[in-house]
Amino acid sequence: MPVYKASTNLIWITFFAIAMAFVESAVVVYLRELYYPEGFNFPLVLLPGRIALTEFLREIATLIMLLGIGFLAGRNFRQRFAWFIYSFAIWDIFYYVFLKLILDWPSSWLTWDILFLIPVIWTGPVLAPVLVSLTMIILSSIILYFEQRPEQYVIHRPVIFLVILGSVLIIVSFILDFSSFVIRHSSFSAMFQTETASTLMQIYTPVSYNWFILLAGEMSIFSGIILIFFHNRQTISHHA
DSSP states (O other): OOOOOTHHHHHHHHHHHHHHHHHHHHHHHHHHHHHOTTOOOSSOOOOOHHHHHHHHHHHHHHHHHHHHHHHHHOSSHHHHHHHHHHHHHHHHHHHHHHHHHHHOOOSSTTOEEEEEOSSSOEEEETHHHHHHHHHHHHHHHHHHHHHTSSSOOOOOHHHHHHHHHHHHHHHHHHHHHHHHHHHHHSOGGGGGOHHHHHHHHTTOOOOOOOHHHHHHHHHHHHHHHHHHHHHHHHHHHHHO
């Protein structure tokens, strides 16, 4: 079986993710010019129904594009997953790079941003998603590095558990503040009711970000990365 060479995909996938980031940031520039002429801030402006639906669908389309890159670039599930999270991370980091260059925003690493709308609103300081993106680059690099080795390697169940656990904790850290706000003012189910959630968005201002949950999630993923590296390094050494 021919050795898989991740380097053949690296340059073009990186360029693609950076270009996607510019397109994403350009859309945000237009939206802020229309709805936040004085500069983006919380509470959020309620977008007209058609614009809000377009934004929701745009996020889904973005995920499909990034998943498509992973599927096309990889030969198996591990490679596809690695290329997906790598392109996602590059896209996310350069999204903020372009916003800084065009709008001089964010003003600091701790500036709050709305990160995602699916399935509920994600918020957090800009530093948080950037740290997560760097972790995704490290994880994808480790996976793709061992995919280039001629020896077979494995990712054991504990690694998968640690990565999934870490991912869940990170997501919780992003949705916790808004979810707590909604529950205090309405009910848990209101988060998934478009009309109620939209009304609450107009009075929501982020209060606190739980860095402890983010750190726990990051530690879980890094534990998985360490297990991948040391187990497969020993396997490769054994077969050398």
